[in-house]
Amino acid sequence: MIPLQIAVILLVALGALATVLTRDIVRLALVSGFYALTLVVFFLVLQAPDVALSELVVGAIGFPMVIVVAIVRERGDE
Amino acid sequence: MTRQARLGLFAVSAAGFGTLLLWAVAGLPDFGHYHGVYGTTLNSVAVGERHATNVVAAVVFDYRGFDTLGEEFILFGSVIGVALLLRDVREEPHRPRDEMRSDAVRLVGLGFAGALLVLGLYVIAHGYLTPGGGFQGGVVIASAFALVYLAGAYRSYRRLTPFPAVDLAEGVGAGGYALIGVVSLLLGSAYLHNFGPLGTTGSLASAGSIPFLNVATAIEVSGAFVLIFTEFLEELAVTRVETGA
Numbered sequence: 001m002i003p004l005q006i007a008v009i010l011l012v013a014l015g016a017l018a019t020v021l022t023r024d025i026v027r028l029a030l031v032s033g034f035y036a037l038t039l040v041v042f043f044l045v046l047q048a049p050d051v052a053l054s055e056l057v058v059g060a061i062g063f064p065m066v067i068v069v070a071i072v073r074e075r076g077d078e
Numbered sequence: 079m080t081r082q083a084r085l086g087l088f089a090v091s092a093a094g095f096g097t098l099l100l101w102a103v104a105g106l107p108d109f110g111h112y113h114g115v116y117g118t119t120l121n122s123v124a125v126g127e128r129h130a131t132n133v134v135a136a137v138v139f140d141y142r143g144f145d146t147l148g149e150e151f152i153l154f155g156s157v158i159g160v161a162l163l164l165r166d167v168r169e170e171p172h173r174p175r176d177e178m179r180s181d182a183v184r185l186v187g188l189g190f191a192g193a194l195l196v197l198g199l200y201v202i203a204h205g206y207l208t209p210g211g212g213f214q215g216g217v218v219i220a221s222a223f224a225l226v227y228l229a230g231a232y233r234s235y236r237r238l239t240p241f242p243a244v245d246l247a248e249g250v251g252a253g254g255y256a257l258i259g260v261v262s263l264l265l266g267s268a269y270l271h272n273f274g275p276l277g278t279t280g281s282l283a284s285a286g287s288i289p290f291l292n293v294a295t296a297i298e299v300s301g302a303f304v305l306i307f308t309e310f311l312e313e314l315a316v317t318r319v320e321t322g323a
Contacts, residue, residue: 001109049209050134053201057217061224062303069310 008045011038025074029067033060129276130285135206138213139291143270146291147255150298154252157302164309187229194222202296206285212292216299224307235311244305251298258290 015035022028036059043052079087107113120141121133130136138146202215227235259270267273270291277284 050132050211050214053210053214054217057214057221061221062217065224065307066310069314072314 005045008038008042012042015039025067025071029064029071032067033064036060036063125279128272128285128288129279130206130288131280132206132208132211134209135211135288135292136285138211139206139288139295140270140272140286143259143291146295147259147270150252150255150295153302154248154298157248157305160306160309164313184229184231187225188231191222191225191229194218194225198222198300202292203282205292205296206288207280207282212295213299216296216301217303219296219300220303220307223304227307227311232311236308239304239308241308244301244308247297247301248305249301251294251296251301254294255291255298258287258294262287 012035015031015038018031019028019035022031036055039059040052040056043049043055112118120137124133124136124141125131128136128140130140198215198218198221200215201210201218202212205211205215223235223239226238262271262273263269265273272286272288274286274290276286282289
């Protein structure tokens with residue numbers, strides 16, 4: 001394992017931990033996006049650009065969008 | 079069950095699970111040491127056999143094309159489920175007024191939407207040559223539409239994605255993939271077996287029937303994701319009207 005891979009794996013672990021520990025759902029939308037970004041870098045570093053592309057779009061737009069809708073559904077428009 | 083009993087049960091199962099997990103992890107091949115037979119074989123034969131330089135695409139749309147058919151219909155089924163559940167309870171949709179977002183958000187949003195659309199088409203078109211393919215490109219295209227909404231133009235978004243067109247794309251993509259497999263049968267080979275001229279390796283006209291399956295997947299996936307986005311956004315619109323915003 002080269003240092004770059006170790007660094008990125010640590011980043012992914014940090015991101016995952018942050019995502020799990022975030023209780024506020026608005027912050028979760030942001031934190032999960034950041035976590036997705038660390039995963040994208042991780043896949044790229046492991047030379048899986050196909051997977052990185054999918055993760056990029058699903059993590060940056062697909063998942064946050066569902067969370068945002070859930071927030072609005074729960075709180076009404078603010 | 080008392081708290082103590084629950085904790086005891088947890089301790090026993092956590093210990094058992096932890097032991098098994100450690101055992102499994104210890105038995106994993108070392109990092110970077112790949113032991114799969116198929117991967118190595120495919121890496122050496124795929125380009126020569128199928129003239130597709132992206133071996134991932136060759137696996138997804140050819141060697142394991144039947145698995146992809148299943149995945150297509152998993153996506154198809156779940157999207158239909160979402161649409162059935164949400165459309166049924168929704169009254170005639172209310173049309174919220176477009177909120178004026180700041181000029182900067184609109185400019186960046188709409189600017190990126192066009193660029194994203196082109197990127198999506200590129201990723202699809204070169205799916206079997208470079209990293210990417212129908213699934214990734216389809217999601218990118220759907221995101222371009224989502225950006226139009228995020229830029230504040232709800233009406234434009236709905237005009238761009240009328241339900242009949244989106245439903246049609248979803249159905250035609252999924253059905254098309256299955257039908258291309260039938261063409262293989264008619265030509266006398268196995269279901270979804272690669273047919274057609276293999277062309278020159280590395281050019282757009284190559285890889286036999288992989289490009290067709292690739293495009294069918296792209297249509298299905300972009301339709302599916304746009305449909306999900308639209309259903310959720312319609313929910314949002316109804317909620318907004320209900321709460322009087």
